[in-house]
Amino acid sequence: MAAPSKIKGIKKARIGFYSAGLCTYWNQFEGLYDRLMGYNRFMEEKLSEFGEVFNFGMVDTEVKGREAGEYFNANNVDIVFSHAATYYTSACLLPIHQINKAPVIILNLQPTPEMNYAKVGTGDWLAYCVGCSIPEIANAFNRAQIPYRAVNGLLGLSKTPDIAVSDEVTCDRPEAIKAWKEIEEWCMAASVKRTLQHARFGFLGGYYSGMLDMYSDFTMLQAQTGIDVEVLEMCDLEKYLREVSPEDVQKKMQAVEDFFTISGDSPSDPIAKAPTKEQLEWSCKVAAAQEKMVIDRDLDSLSYYYHGQDGGYYEQIQSGFIVGHSLLTAAGVPCAGEGDIKTALAMKICDILGTGGSFCEIIAADFNRNTMILGHDGPFHFAISNGKPILRGMGVYHGKKGSGVSVEAKVLSGDVTTLGVTQTGEGRLKFVVSEGESTNDPILMNGNTSTHIRFPLNPAEYMDKWFVEAPTHHCALSVGHNEKLFRKVSELMGIQMATV
Incomplete structure (x- = not known):
């Protein structure tokens, strides 16, 4: 693919x-x-x-x-x-x-x-x-x-x-x-x-309220990486949405058919259904607007989150985010949910290096398989997907407003490396890196991305060492064993790095 x-x-x-x-x-x-x-x-x-x-x-x-x-x-x-x-x-x-x-x-x-x-x-x-x-x-x-x-x-x-x-x-x-x-x-x-010294990162909406590890000072980010942060509002995206033509929607619908599998109802999760024609068309319209905004604003990456009033128009717009943001991520503009601009940075680094960089967090541990399961309910980098990602209609975005179409997928089996970008108490960025192996084990059929990762340590021992480094709860998942490569990036950028 x-x-x-x-x-x-x-x-x-x-x-x-x-x-x-x-x-x-x-x-x-x-x-x-x-x-x-x-x-x-x-x-x-x-x-x-x-x-x-x-x-x-x-x-x-x-x-x-x-x-x-x-x-x-x-x-x-x-x-x-x-x-x-x-x-x-x-x-x-x-x-x-x-x-x-x-x-x-x-x-x-x-x-x-x-x-x-x-x-x-x-x-x-x-x-x-x-x-x-x-x-x-x-x-x-x-x-x-x-x-x-x-x-x-x-x-x-x-x-x-x-x-x-x-x-x-x-x-x-x-x-x-x-x-x-x-x-x-x-x-x-x-x-x-x-590349980062010449990059523009969009920040659309705001942070997920209460996720304290997400919050960062934009001046600090520019000072330590060179990126420019452009703060965007939902009304900015809505302007581009008004410019979307039926031909734009059809083009995105073709991309959806090329790059995704349209699911039926989930056999296990009652809120994960076959996406409706209306949901898919709306996601494609929003995806076209997202691409127009990215090109017009010359963005290299985007972090986003919107939490509005029930039933509002902006809530309807954000219900179509995930498909378009997945397409953008695969097209070299990594998109991170919940306003996580630091993980957007991690994803962009992985993308520049040609190693993917999919948005992840801990989903669970599988102590029988000796794996950690990493994934998220947001966009997926399907350039590193194990087969075509599946689109499911979600009756509710858990923990968020509204409903819409989401991506269910897992990363290619083989060597992988996580790259987390966190912030220390002194206000310095820090990389947290782990090498492991992605395994082709069963995942939930709930419209979320997830991948089993076997690290050299068993799950409990791995988490013992990982949490000591004070990571954020998100990270980017890349293909290949890239610890030495990420360390070179950290040295050239003057950013501390810990390997778990």
Whole structure:
């Protein structure tokens, strides 16, 4: 099942890159500089798969270091990869990162797994002694209070250069594959940060009254993530609803038929019925209005909740929310209910990374299956659905006003990771992350999304550790084991992270 086309794309990272060496070597060893710049061009090509690359070239003097720092500032890079091409003095590199404040990742990637000891001379050896300067620059960065990370492994060439006397084909070596996966993850994390810095999050209506963990300061959110929060009212959405044409409704009805299964009555829950034609048409009309609002207001995400008077028109509008918000979530505009803008942030991070991000909370524990059941009565990210989600007509939205059409589904079986975004007593955002396995076990037929998750700990032990981290009661559920990826995002954004 193909997902809807994306309404909002992501902003790829602006990647700074340079190789580091020692200018004294170039006249001493013919061909060494050109050989190292060949490695540089290979790495630039690989990095270009992950973002827009700004390659300064070789930094081999303190003067070049200052020039490189200004070059990266001029190009507004999000992250800088420092390639140890051979030995270099740390004095060449320190000025770069004193001038440019983007996070720096040191690349210690050896071209060959083993030197040809019978043939390698000093010139060859200097192309391989790439780890020699890493302790030196690590010490200098530490004393200069410049944060740094390192990726260690093999370069990953698919062809040995003519000048080399050792075998440099390492593209299939695990040390190269792992290194380039780490590099890609750093670039993806930088893309998250850049995308959020340019993102607009809509906040429609208000918070669910009394859910104290939901409440957040919008200024705090912008200060720590860069997102702009646009406060919207139901009358804003109602304006777009008046603009919806019959053709718009028909288009959404086609999307519903393409992406959902229309249910019959639930065999177990008397309030979950087959949706009526009128309910489906209304949900499609509201979905068309939601999409118009998202496009017109240039929104990247939306959190929403409306609690009005019984029988009011706005209550009727919100009765059609879930279908449209599910379609928007799959189209790259994650939507979180109950006004939970922090979980909307978690969902957006997952979506930028291509890992889904469905709106969840604890439904129950299954102690016989050793699983936690996570889900919600709101929108679902059906791009990561185990089959077509089911639409059910709900006689009542439990705990909320009104009735309407809801989504019943579960996430694909296999590796999953939850990402919760909570707020500490000091007003700082915090990630709470757990890796587990989604299992294809029975779920309730009550119009809610739910998925069994087996974590490494049994349910009671897992909750013991989870609750200590003071999470919110919502989180985003992503596909894949993404703890290391989320940790890179947390480091680049300066957000604390706990793993349970």
